[in-house]
Amino acid sequence: MNGLDRIRLVSLRDKVMSAQQAIKLIKDGSVVGLSGFGGAGEAKTVPLALADYAKEHPLKITLATGASLGNRIDGRLNEAHAIERRYPYQADPGLRKSINAGEVMYIDQHLSEMADNIRHHNLPRINVAVIAATAITEDGQIIPTGSCGNSANFIEMADHVIVEIDNTINPVLEGVHDIYVPKARPHRDPIPLTQAGDRIGTIGINVSSEKISAIVLNDVPDTSFKMDEPDAETLAIAQHLITFFEGEVAAGRLPENLGPLQSGVGSIANAVFSGFEHSNFHDLEMYSEVLQDCTFQLIDSGKMAFASGCSMTLSEPCAAQVMKNFDQYKDKIMLRPQELSNNPEIIRRLGIIAINTALEFDIYGNVNSTHVTGTKMMNGIGGSGDFTRHAHIAIFVTKSVAKGGAISSVVPMVSHTDHTDHDVDIVVTEQGLVDLRGLAPRERARKVIEVCAHPDYRAELFSYFERACEKGGQTPHILAEALSWHAKFEETGTMSRTA
Numbered sequence: 001m002n003g004l005d006r007i008r009l010v011s012l013r014d015k016v017m018s019a020q021q022a023i024k025l026i027k028d029g030s031v032v033g034l035s036g037f038g039g040a041g042e043a044k045t046v047p048l049a050l051a052d053y054a055k056e057h058p059l060k061i062t063l064a065t066g067a068s069l070g071n072r073i074d075g076r077l078n079e080a081h082a083i084e085r086r087y088p089y090q091a092d093p094g095l096r097k098s099i100n101a102g103e104v105m106y107i108d109q110h111l112s113e114m115a116d117n118i119r120h121h122n123l124p125r126i127n128v129a130v131i132a133a134t135a136i137t138e139d140g141q142i143i144p145t146g147s148c149g150n151s152a153n154f155i156e157m158a159d160h161v162i163v164e165i166d167n168t169i170n171p172v173l174e175g176v177h178d179i180y181v182p183k184a185r186p187h188r189d190p191i192p193l194t195q196a197g198d199r200i201g202t203i204g205i206n207v208s209s210e211k212i213s214a215i216v217l218n219d220v221p222d223t224s225f226k227m228d229e230p231d232a233e234t235l236a237i238a239q240h241l242i243t244f245f246e247g248e249v250a251a252g253r254l255p256e257n258l259g260p261l262q263s264g265v266g267s268i269a270n271a272v273f274s275g276f277e278h279s280n281f282h283d284l285e286m287y288s289e290v291l292q293d294c295t296f297q298l299i300d301s302g303k304m305a306f307a308s309g310c311s312m313t314l315s316e317p318c319a320a321q322v323m324k325n326f327d328q329y330k331d332k333i334m335l336r337p338q339e340l341s342n343n344p345e346i347i348r349r350l351g352i353i354a355i356n357t358a359l360e361f362d363i364y365g366n367v368n369s370t371h372v373t374g375t376k377m378m379n380g381i382g383g384s385g386d387f388t389r390h391a392h393i394a395i396f397v398t399k400s401v402a403k404g405g406a407i408s409s410v411v412p413m414v415s416h417t418d419h420t421d422h423d424v425d426i427v428v429t430e431q432g433l434v435d436l437r438g439l440a441p442r443e444r445a446r447k448v449i450e451v452c453a454h455p456d457y458r459a460e461l462f463s464y465f466e467r468a469c470e471k472g473g474q475t476p477h478i479l480a481e482a483l484s485w486h487a488k489f490e491e492t493g494t495m496s497r498t499a
Contacts, residue, residue, distance in 0.1 A: 002167075002217070003165045003167045003217040003218075004016065004217075006133075006134070006135040006136065006165050006167070006171070007135070007136050007165060007215065008135060008136060008137055008138045009136050009137065009138055009139070009140045009209065011209065012136060012140075012209055012212060012215060013215075015212060015213070015214055015215045016215045016216070016217065017214050017215070017216065018216065019045045019046050019048075019049035019216050020049055020053070021214070022046055022049075022162050022213075022214040022216050023046060023049050023050045023053055025128050025160050025162065025213055025214065026050060026059075026061065026127075026128050027059070027127075028058075028059040028060060028061075029059075029060065029061070030061050030062070030127040030128055031061070031062040031064065031124045031125065031126050031127045031128075032047075032061050032062065032063055032064065032126070032127065032128050032129075032130065033064045033065070033126040033128070033129040033130070033150065033153075033154030033157070033158060034047060034063060034064070034065045034069070034073075034129075034130050034154075035065075035066065035129075035130065035131040035132045035144070035145075035147070035149055035150075035151040035154070036065050036066055036067070036068075036069045036070070036073075036132070036147060036149055037065075037066035037067040037068075037147035037148070037149035037289070037290070037310050037311035037338060038066075038067050038068055038147065038265060038289070038290045038310075038311045038313040039068055039069065039070035039091075039222065039223045039225060039313055040070070040145070040146035040147040040222050040223075040311045040312055040313050040314075041066075041132055041144060041145045041146040041147030041148070041149060041151075041222070041311060042065070042069045042070060042071070042073060042132060042147075042222070043130040043131060043132045043162070043164040043218070044071050044073065044132070044164065044166075044218055044220040044222075045164055045216050045217075045218040045219075045220060046130045046162055046164060046216055047069075047073045047076075047077060047130065048071070048073065048076060048220070050077065050082065051073075051076035051077045051079070051080045051082060052080075054077070054080035054081070054082035055079075055080045058081065059082060060081075060082060060083070060084035061077075061082055061083065061084065062083075062084060062085040062086075062124065063077065063083050063085070063086050063087075064086075064087055064088070064114065064118075064123075064126065064150070064154070065087075065088070065089070065090075065149065065150070066089075066111070066147060066148070066149020066150045066151070066310070066311070066338055067088070067089040067111060067149065067289075067311075067338070067382060068089055068090055068091035068092070068379065069090070069091075069092070070222055070223025071220060071222070071223050072092065074086075074090050074091075074092035074094075074095040075092040075093070075094040075095060077095075078092065078094050078095040078098050078104065079094060083095070083098075083104050084104070084105065085104070085105045085106075085107070086099070086104055086105070086106050086107070087106065087107035087108070087109055087114065087123075088107065088108065088109035088110075088111055088113075088114045088380065089108070089109075089111065089379060089380035089381075089382050090106070090379060090380060091379045096377060096378070096379075099377050100375075100376050100377055106377065106380075108370065108377070108380045108381055109380075109381070110342070110381060110383070110385045110386050111289070111338050111342045111382055111383040111386060112338065112339060112342035112343055112344060112383065112386040114150060115150050115153035115337075115338075115339045116185075116339070118153065118157055119153070119156075119157065119184055120184065120185065125157060125158075125159070126154050126157045126158040126159070127158065127159050127160065128158060128159065128160045128161075128162060129151075129154035129155050129157075129158035129160070129161045129162070130162045130164065131144075131151045131154065131155060131161065131162070131163055131164065131205075132144070132145045132151075132164045132166050132169075132218070133145065133163050133164065133165055133166065134165075134166060134169045134171055134173050134174055135165070135171060135174060136163065136165070136215075137204055140206070140207060140208075140209050141202065141203070141204030141205060141206055141207075142155065142163060142204055142205040142207055143173070143174045143177065143203065143204045143205075144173075144177050144179075144204070144205065144335070145166050145169040145173065145222070146169065146173070146222055146311060146312045146313075146335075147310060147311030147312070147335065148177060148179065148310050148311070148335050148336055148337045148338065148341075149310060149311065149337070149338055150337065150338060150339070151205060151337070152179050152181050152205045152337050153181065153337065153339060155205055155207050155211070156181060158211070160211070160213040160214075161207060161211050161212050161213060162212075162213060162214045162215070162216060163212055163214070163215045163216070164215075164216050164217075164218045165215060165216070165217050165218060166218045167217060167218060167219050168218070168219060168220065168221040168222070169222075170323050170326065172323070172326045172327070172330070173326075174203065174204075175203050175330065176203075176330055176333060176334060176335055177203055177204065177334070177335045177336070178199050178200060178201045178202075178203075178334050178335070178336045178340075179201045179202050179203070179204060179205050179206075179336070179337060180200050180201030180202075180336070180337070180340055181201075181337070181339070182339065190345070191340065191343060191345055191346060193340070193346055193349075194349065194350075195350075196260045196285045196286070196287045196306055196307075196308045196350065197285075197306045197308070197334065199334070201336075224314065224315055224316035224319055225313055225314070225315055226315060227267050227270050227271075227292065227293050227315045227318075228267035228271065229271070230271035230274055230275070231271070232430070233399045233400075233429075233430035234267075234268055234271035234272055234275075234399075234430075235271070235275060236430035236431075237268075237272050237275075237397050237399075237428050237429065237430050238271070238272045238273075238274070238275025238276075239275065240428050240430075240432060240433040241272065241275070241355070241395070241397075241428060241433065242275060242276070242279045242281075243433075244426070244433050244435070245258055245279075245281070246280070254353075256281075256283075257281065257282065257283040257284055257285065257305075258281060258284065258353060259285070259350070259351045259352065259353060259392065260285045260286060260287035260308075260350045260351070260352045260353070261273075261284060261285065261286050261287070261288070261352070261353050261355065262286070262287060262288040262289070262347075262352050262353065262354045262355065262356075262387050262391070263286070263288050263290070263292065263294070263295075263355055263356075264355060264356035264357045264382075264384055265289065265290050265292070265313070265357075265382065266357055268357050268397060268398070268399070269292070269355065269356070269357050269397070270292045270293055270294045271294075272355065272397055273292075273294035273295075273298070273355070274293075274294045274297055274298075276294075276298055276303055276304075277297060277298060277301045277303055279303075281303065282302070282303055283305045284298060284303055284304040284305065285304070285305060285306050285307070286304065286306070286307035286308065286309065287308045287341070287346070287347075287350055287352055288307070288308070288309050288310075288341065289309060289310050289311065289338065289341050289342060289382070289383045290309055290310065290311050290312075290313045291307055291309040291311065291312045291313070291314075291333060291335075292313055292314065293314055293315050293318040295307045295309070295333075296314070296318060296321075296322050296329065297318075299329060299332055299333075304332075305332065306332055306333070306334075307332065307333045307334075308333070308334045308335075308336060308341065309333070309334075309335060309336070309341060310335060310336060310337065310338045310340075310341035310342070311335065312333075312335070338383070341383075342383040342386040342387070343386075344386060344389065344390040347386065347387055347390040347391060348390045348391075351392035352387060352390075352391050352392060353391060353392060353393045353395065354384075354387035354388055354391035354393070354394050354395060355395045355396075355397060356369065356384040356387065356388065356394075356395070356396055356397075357369065357384075357396070357397055357398060358396040358397070358398040358409070358427075359371070359372065359378065359398070359409070360398070360407075360408075360409045360410070360411050360414055360415070361396060361398070361409070361410060361411075361414060361424070361427050361448075362410070362411050362412060362413050362414045362448075363410065363411075363412060363444070363445040363448045363449055363461060363465060364421045364441050364444050364445055364448075364475055365421035365424045365427060365436045365444050365448065366413075366414045366417050366419070366420055366421050366424070367388075367396050367414065367417070367418055367419040367424055367427075368414040368415060368416045368417060368418055369381060369384055369396075369418045369419065370416060370418050371415065371416035373415050373486045373489065373490055374414075374415030374416045374483070374486060375415075375416075381418050384418070384419065385418060385419060388419045388423050388424065389419075389423050391425075393425050393426060394419075394423055394424055394425045394426070395425065395426040395427075395428065396419070396424060396426070396427050396428070397427075397428045397429070398428075398429055399429060399430055400429035400430060400431050400452060400453060400454035400457075401454045401456070401457070405454070405456060405494075405496070406489065406493060406494040406495065406496070407489060407494075407495055408453065408454060408456075408457040408461075408485065408495050408496075409429065409454075410429070410448060410449070410452055410453040410454070410457065410461065411485050411486070411495075412461065412464045412465075412468075412477070412478075412481065412482050412483075412485065413477060413482035413483060415483055415486045421436070421441070421444070424436060425437050427448060427452055428452070429452045429453075429454075431451060431452050431453065431454060431455075432451035432452055433451070433452075434447045434448050434451050434452055436448075440474075441474060441475040441476075442469065442476065445465050445476075446465070449461040449462055449465060456496065457495070457496070460497055464478065464481060
């Protein structure tokens with residue numbers, strides 16, 4: 001099998017060419033829309049060929065994606081100095097360094113908004129879309145691979161489409177996608193999705209064959225990810241959450257299966273969700289962005305009945321097990337464009353419980369999820385803002401300290417605010433959980449310090465808060481000290497006053 005058999009609309013086979021030929025469509029100054037979300041489903045051969053080309057023939061592009069990319073694509077393009085502007089989310093260490101040095105202009109966006117921003121001309125039009133595909137059907141539909149991302153939107157909006165037929169992807173994925181593209185405003189209909197498992201679209205992306213300018217065959221596999229095993233702290237966070245949920249069900253505030261759940265990306269969120277395996281909950285549902293190892297672990301254990309996401313980002317062992325036995329998962333999962341997976345209308349309608357990871361939160365419940373010491377970008381806000389603002393219950397988890405105790409994750413004031421105290425309902429560390437709902441700022445602060453802060457920092461936080469209260473105010477602060485913890489860390493390598 002050479003990949004041509006996956007191009008089932010035979011008339012398109014004449015458009016097959018090498019990546020080196022295809023990249024001639026990409027000019028200096030082009031806006032390139034690349035498939036991919038969370039390291040899954042990205043086109044690979046074309047952007048990697050572009051990175052090699054740019055080293056010898058300098059050019060600059062604006063790179064738009066679904067979310068982060070695997071196979072060091074961001075890194076390779078960055079090393080070739082080919083990225084002038086990047087959005088909406090990234091996770092490459094080299095690109096991160098260039099962003100923080102001001103060499104690459106990075107626009108950190110809510111993932112649900114980017115397609116609409118392009119559609120309504122708030123962002124530049126896509127010149128070339130490069131989209132990974134499992135296959136092209138007889139009627140010309142492009143079947144995505146391990147993620148949907150913004151692929152359907154890029155195809156709709158692009159001048160040229162390059163399709164990468166990914167020979168490394170198991171064809172069994174065909175049929176798991178649900179592609180629905182909202183109309184442009186102001187003539188947009190309500191999205192007809194009322195349950196996580198509703199199918200409202202097509203199994204592939206509709207595109208005119210005339211719009212496809214090139215087809216490239218790919219043999220580079222997606223990146224697999226290492227997921228850290230749960231440790232004592234993440235297990236404690238999971239138990240605090242399970243106890244909280246049990247109380248909400250007992251009080252009649254949540255149904256027995258809790259309602260649809262959303263999980264942030266990464267090892268902490270994955271480990272926390274794994275804790276549901278040892279709970280009394282069953283028939284769980286997920287309506288989220290990324291389906292991680294924990295999703296399939298919960299399906300295997302019989303705890304989760306259905307999971308809707310935008311992407312499958314799995315460790316190598318989990319990916320091998322899932323693809324080997326995909327028939328048993330195919331009716332239990334669905335992959336949708338991020339314009340649906342992160343859509344505020346749907347999030348609010350379904351009553352989703354959102355569980356995301358914080359870098360730090362402050363004593364009043366404001367959350368920083370993107371910037372180290374307020375200035376240095378990590379990855380981006382991703383979809384956490386989409387879910388937090390519109391969730392039925394918005395939860396943030398983090399370990400109470402980082403860097404071996406040199407950093408307190410609970411601080412007087414966050415050094416950068418991604419999610420305000422108006423939107424955050426629950427904060428959790430391994431120390432404990434605080435329900436912020438219905439509490440005024442001063443009530444919040446006392447509970448957050450007492451319950452969530454690490455004992456090594458608790459006295460210092462109480463000292464700050466009590467002295468701030470003497471100055472007065474609805475949300476008491478001492479402006480000269482509010483960010484002094486971060487300043488001390490930058491100067492000395494620790495936030496601790498006793499070090």
